[in-house]
Amino acid sequence: MPNRTRADIECWLTDMDGVLVHEEQPLPGAKELLEQWRDDGTEYLVLTNNSIFTPRDLAARLKASGLSVPEERLWTSALATADFLHDQMPGGSAYVIGEAGLITALHEIGFTMRETDPDFVVVGETRSYSFEAITKAIRLIAGGARFISTNPDATGPSANGILPATGAINALITKATGRVPYIVGKPNPMMFRSALNKIGAHSETTGMIGDRMDTDIIAGMEAGLHTVLVMTGISDPSLVETYPFRPDEMLQGVFELVDPAPAESELDEPRADV
Numbered sequence: 001m002p003n004r005t006r007a008d009i010e011c012w013l014t015d016m017d018g019v020l021v022h023e024e025q026p027l028p029g030a031k032e033l034l035e036q037w038r039d040d041g042t043e044y045l046v047l048t049n050n051s052i053f054t055p056r057d058l059a060a061r062l063k064a065s066g067l068s069v070p071e072e073r074l075w076t077s078a079l080a081t082a083d084f085l086h087d088q089m090p091g092g093s094a095y096v097i098g099e100a101g102l103i104t105a106l107h108e109i110g111f112t113m114r115e116t117d118p119d120f121v122v123v124g125e126t127r128s129y130s131f132e133a134i135t136k137a138i139r140l141i142a143g144g145a146r147f148i149s150t151n152p153d154a155t156g157p158s159a160n161g162i163l164p165a166t167g168a169i170n171a172l173i174t175k176a177t178g179r180v181p182y183i184v185g186k187p188n189p190m191m192f193r194s195a196l197n198k199i200g201a202h203s204e205t206t207g208m209i210g211d212r213m214d215t216d217i218i219a220g221m222e223a224g225l226h227t228v229l230v231m232t233g234i235s236d237p238s239l240v241e242t243y244p245f246r247p248d249e250m251l252q253g254v255f256e257l258v259d260p261a262p263a264e265s266e267l268d269e270p271r272a273d274v
Helices: 030-040 055-064 077-088 100-108 131-142 166-177 189-199 213-222 264-268
Strands: 011-015 043-048 074-076 093-097 120-123 146-149 206-210 226-230 249-251
Touching: 011 189, 043 055, 043 189, 055 074, 074 077, 074 189, 077 100, 077 120, 077 146, 077 189, 093 100, 093 131, 120 131, 120 166, 131 166, 146 166, 189 213, 206 213, 213 226
Parallel strands: 011 043, 011 206, 043 074, 093 120, 120 146, 206 226, 226 249
Antiparallel strands: none
16 A cells, blocks of 8 residues: 555554563553554454463463453464464374463364374474473474474573573574474564454554564564554664664654543533534
8 A cells, every 4th residue: 555654554463572561561551552442443463472371371461460451362473373284284283392372272273282293393482491392393303294483582581581482492403403494473474464364454454563673563564564663672763773674653652652632622612503
């Protein structure tokens, strides 16, 4: 759509961490924006590359932070991966390195979990990577199982510093097998397309709000969405300058997307008779 502006946007996809919350605290405007979308009947989904938690878990986490997001409004890399695998091979089987969010998503689309001769090896986020499980994954992939991963993030945060994450395990398995995984989560625009399908939205009238140029913005751009970068996560204007592409909008935070409340004089103004 040429010269598309925010006024053309009817539906929204938004990242979670760094956009709506930061370290379990709601960011300015997040509560008001979610309420505005609810009251206006705006279709939206909250996206995350985290595959550990189910939507129910994430809805509870957001509620504890003071944000009301129904579980059906959450779209994780685990759900996107399950959606992709269901399209590839309905009723297939997988050996999974991951937690409840990924395993539940695969069960719900009819996949079975197995340790011998699976159709796919699926690697997601987990709190503890087992050397035995990684060894099994390597042997199964070497034996012909297809290698899928939920996301490419090499590290994750913890109270004591960074931790190796899914991308680091992907690299280990690739080094041992020579096989590169197909990664469904951001920055693969596949995750956005599956999210659009879930809410019946069209790329030309959907916006994406994120805090990362290398995942949210590039994937949103490649999926044909109106992209909004906020400065409440890891990005700042100097970092944006290092990329060869730009978001459609750069905002200080989601509070800039909240419609201003009507002035008191407007509320009290008597209606003209017609």
